[in-house]
Amino acid sequence: MDRLAVDQVRQLPLGERVAHQLRMRIVKGELEPGTHLVEGALADSFDVSRGPIRDALRRLESEGLVESRRRGVFVTGLGEDDIDELFTLRESMERLALTRAIERADVPTAADQLDARVAVMAKAAEDKDPTAFAEADLEFHTAFYQLAEHRRLWAAWEQYRPVFAVLLDVTNTQDRDLQPSVASHADLVRVFRSRDTEQAVAMLSEHILSAGRRLRTRLRAAQ
Structure with missing residues (x-):
């Protein structure tokens, strides 16, 4: 796992932990602009319910890293x-x-x-x-x-x-x-x-x- 130190990440609420991992992948370019972030697939990937995924996506949207469109949530990335x-x-x-x-x-x-x-x-x-x-x-x-x-x-x-x-x-x-x-x-x-x-x-x-x-x-x- 990338850091914030691992112990610090573990102390975060579940939605924040998911947001941290997605944020790292977006900033590093591992999730490219235009990538469709599907709640169900993310929930399976992180082995969590959809609630923390929604919390994470809302946080990332407030930071300008993703955006909600008619067809779902998509990565905007950092240009x-x-x-x-x-x-x-x-x-x-x-x-x-x-x-x-x-x-x-x-x-x-x-x-x-x-x-x-x-x-x-x-x-x-x-x-x-x-x-x-x-x-x-x-x-x-x-x-x-x-x-x-x-x-x-x-x-x-x-x-x-x-x-x-x-x-x-x-x-x-x-x-x-x-x-x-x-x-x-x-x-x-x-x-x-x-x-x-x-x-x-x-x-x-x-x-x-x-x-x-x-x-x-x-x-x-x-x-």
Whole structure:
């Protein structure tokens, strides 16, 4: 099984477990755009009832990975425009999260917590474990949404976080050297600690948008 770590996936509700597996296959291109997702066949494949399948398909539709048509549910996949939308949306949301975090949080304590997450990323990079790195990377960025104290912003992040988890897992697997990413996160914590909102936001924006550009380049090459 691809990770989120196996134990984390097992803790998810059944519909979320199915959604995770389908999401991974869609992002990796194993389920191509236009593929008809038949409830009965999926229920047999995952050895579950149709209820969790419906829950999974509704979740994936909210993420823009599948769409309902008159004849059923079909994979839409992720093209370059989808990647652009996802990463520009995330950049806008996370700029707000970071700004509010600097304004509202106990910055020294929050920065210490962020440094601890960077240390986990560094260990994963040293161990050449891209999946553990992706999990730590996502936890690092999720911290800004937690610190922002903004319910609706948090809800928006929760909607798209599973997609970004898969994107990170897939892209980090292709990166031979994760140390530059560790360094860029450590630099962001340093600026966050200084409360320099303008510089922190600029660094964050470049970090997120450059990740989107790299992913679009890889998608173009794969096609």
